[in-house]
Amino acid sequence: MDEKIFVIGHKNPDTDSICSAIAYAEFKNRTIKSDVVPARCGDLNSESKFVLDKFNIDTPKLIEDATDKSIILVDHNEFSQAVDNLDKANIKEVIDHHKVNFKYSEPIYFLSKPVGATATIISKKFFENKIEPRKEIAGILLASILSDTVIFKSVTTTSFDRKMAERLAEICEISNIKDFGIEVKRAKSSLKGLKPQDIILSDFKDFNMGGKKIGIGQIEIVDRTEVDEIRNDLISELDNMRERGNYTLVILMVTDIIKEGSELLVTGDYSIVEKTFRKSITNNSVYLESVMSRKKEIVHPLESTLS
Amino acid sequence: MDEKIFVIGHKNPDTDSICSAIAYAEFKNRTIKSDVVPARCGDLNSESKFVLDKFNIDTPKLIEDATDKSIILVDHNEFSQAVDNLDKANIKEVIDHHKVNFKYSEPIYFLSKPVGATATIISKKFFENKIEPRKEIAGILLASILSDTVIFKSVTTTSFDRKMAERLAEICEISNIKDFGIEVKRAKSSLKGLKPQDIILSDFKDFNMGGKKIGIGQIEIVDRTEVDEIRNDLISELDNMRERGNYTLVILMVTDIIKEGSELLVTGDYSIVEKTFRKSITNNSVYLESVMSRKKEIVHPLESTLS
Numbered sequence: 001m002d003e004k005i006f007v008i009g010h011k012n013p014d015t016d017s018i019c020s021a022i023a024y025a026e027f028k029n030r031t032i033k034s035d036v037v038p039a040r041c042g043d044l045n046s047e048s049k050f051v052l053d054k055f056n057i058d059t060p061k062l063i064e065d066a067t068d069k070s071i072i073l074v075d076h077n078e079f080s081q082a083v084d085n086l087d088k089a090n091i092k093e094v095i096d097h098h099k100v101n102f103k104y105s106e107p108i109y110f111l112s113k114p115v116g117a118t119a120t121i122i123s124k125k126f127f128e129n130k131i132e133p134r135k136e137i138a139g140i141l142l143a144s145i146l147s148d149t150v151i152f153k154s155v156t157t158t159s160f161d162r163k164m165a166e167r168l169a170e171i172c173e174i175s176n177i178k179d180f181g182i183e184v185k186r187a188k189s190s191l192k193g194l195k196p197q198d199i200i201l202s203d204f205k206d207f208n209m210g211g212k213k214i215g216i217g218q219i220e221i222v223d224r225t226e227v228d229e230i231r232n233d234l235i236s237e238l239d240n241m242r243e244r245g246n247y248t249l250v251i252l253m254v255t256d257i258i259k260e261g262s263e264l265l266v267t268g269d270y271s272i273v274e275k276t277f278r279k280s281i282t283n284n285s286v287y288l289e290s291v292m293s294r295k296k297e298i299v300h301p302l303e304s305t306l307s
Numbered sequence: 308m309d310e311k312i313f314v315i316g317h318k319n320p321d322t323d324s325i326c327s328a329i330a331y332a333e334f335k336n337r338t339i340k341s342d343v344v345p346a347r348c349g350d351l352n353s354e355s356k357f358v359l360d361k362f363n364i365d366t367p368k369l370i371e372d373a374t375d376k377s378i379i380l381v382d383h384n385e386f387s388q389a390v391d392n393l394d395k396a397n398i399k400e401v402i403d404h405h406k407v408n409f410k411y412s413e414p415i416y417f418l419s420k421p422v423g424a425t426a427t428i429i430s431k432k433f434f435e436n437k438i439e440p441r442k443e444i445a446g447i448l449l450a451s452i453l454s455d456t457v458i459f460k461s462v463t464t465t466s467f468d469r470k471m472a473e474r475l476a477e478i479c480e481i482s483n484i485k486d487f488g489i490e491v492k493r494a495k496s497s498l499k500g501l502k503p504q505d506i507i508l509s510d511f512k513d514f515n516m517g518g519k520k521i522g523i524g525q526i527e528i529v530d531r532t533e534v535d536e537i538r539n540d541l542i543s544e545l546d547n548m549r550e551r552g553n554y555t556l557v558i559l560m561v562t563d564i565i566k567e568g569s570e571l572l573v574t575g576d577y578s579i580v581e582k583t584f585r586k587s588i589t590n591n592s593v594y595l596e597s598v599m600s601r602k603k604e605i606v607h608p609l610e611s612t613l614s
Contacts, residue, residue, distance in 0.1 A: 094407075097414060098414055099411055099412060099414045100407070100409050100414075100415070100417050101409075101411075102407050102408075103407065103409075104407055104408075105406060106421075107405055107406045107407075107420075107421040107463075108406075108407070108419070108421055109420050109421060110417065110418070110420075111417070111419075112416070112417040112418075113414075113416050114413075114414040114416060128435065156414075
């Protein structure tokens with residue numbers, strides 16, 4: 001066994017996975033004398049890159065195989081989402097905010113709380129142990145909370161996320177939390193330089209509704225003008241996908257996190273959408289005010305229509 | 308759904324399961340305004356009865372079916388050990404000190420720590436929230452820690468268990484923690500009025516070692532004279548069991564928690580025991596100094612001999 005302990009988030013890491021690993025390693029090294037090192041099992045996305053750059057924090061070490069390593073898991077607990085060969089690792093702790101689906105042979109420290117971000121839990125660990133996080137660590141924790149809660153707009157947001165964010169903002173001297181959140185989200189949501197196919201597939205899921213194959217993608221944006229420029233390209237790519245994949249209906253949710261609503265770009269049998277939301281579709285597009293959740297506000301209503 | 312939330316330990320409840328449920332319900336009712344009620348899914352053992360009597364605490368409500376109830380699990384997390392129909396319940400929280408083997412559909416508060424007792428974790432919840440447990444609650448929490456750690460002698464004991472025990476002892480004005488621990492354990496370990504078969508089967512496990520069937524029971528005692536009186540009856544009952552069950556070897560570990568060692572009562576092919584521990588067996592008995600763990604100090608060495 002390696003003497004180091006690696007703190008690592010899930011595959012396809014997001015900002016909460018990356019920054020929680022960094023912050024928790026720092027917390028452990030400040031509370032117990034040990035060699036705890038942040039790690040990652042995938043490339044940084046543009047948002048995480050922006051956040052680490054902004055606060056001058058090094059990119060965590062890449063680990064592709066957990067065999068014989070001592071590991072602390074953050075922001076996930078399911079083996080299917082974890083670094084390869086986690087079953088051959090020595091798991092020390094788990095800190096997460098997702099549902100629990102975990103089995104391990106020894107009693108270990110395992111903490112999961114139903115809050116908006118793992119960073120919220122790790123912030124509390126600092127404060128309850130009366131350890132003030134360094135300004136840089138407070139910055140990346142704040143960015144993680146804002147990222148994972150979509151600037152407090154996600155249904156998973158709790159008052160506890162807001163409370164931690166406010167304390168962190170004071171430490172890293174960020175006066176307008178919302179503006180900082182937009183800055184963080186903008187780093188990820190920029191569509192510049194991306195192919196329409198990559199934009200659509202970045203978060204795309206297939207559903208079977210009453211025997212019909214329906215595909216629904218979602219992107220988050222902060223700058224609508226970027227979408228205006230490529231709307232026609234997105235629609236024709238959606239139509240290509242529909243034909244190639246034999247979909248009845250293909251939808252791309254373009255969720256505007258500033259305006260708090262989603263434009264649906266639709267190809268295929270769009271009468272299903274019109275019937276469900278009682279709105280007509282013009283030029284393959286319809287705007288749904290305040291709709292932000294794919295699962296609750298798009299998938300569930302469509303299933304009702306088609307059941 | 309019932310509006311109440313029930314806090315409940317595992318089936319065949321021990322003192323830690325019973326008292327942790329009572330104490331955590333009290334903690335929840337003092338920190339959030341809600342109707343949280345302690346419960347149990349089985350009869351109290353003699354030790355738990357003694358502890359509740361001593362501190363004038365009511366026996367928790369018996370719950371045999373969790374269907375449609377809101378439930379907080381303490382001192383276990385595996386569905387196989389839990390109240391019936393837990394899969395039809397609304398699980399709110401889990402607080403435990405065992406290995407995690409849990410799956411649930413929603414994110415919930417889940418806390419497991421590798422300490423000696425669930426009562427240790429619950430004591431910390433009181434103290435970290437700056438809520439002093441009532442004297443009676445401190446008493447049952449202390450009794451639970453002493454019971455589950457076998458008065459700090461179990462290998463699972465941590466410095467944290469001792470620290471919590473000391474704070475609790477101050478509150479419930481118990482000056483000699485060890486003496487109180489012996490009082491608690493004596494309440495359970497008394498063999499008076501029990502049949503030899505019931506004594507042996509109270510904690511008995513079958514093992515297959517190199518194709519041989521081996522049965523090993525364990526009892527904890529604080530008063531050796533009680534065993535002296537029934538030693539011959541225990542040995543002849545062990546021999547009956549061996550014959551009926553076609554065991555190669557049957558062992559009863561009589562663990563003396565005061566003297567910190569175990570007498571093994573042995574029937575069958577006891578050369579295996581003599582070879583393993585390099586001691587001869589006289590009148591079906593051998594004493595092993597400082598040996599207290601069945602799993603680590605009896606099962607593992609026997610497996611080495613027979614592998």
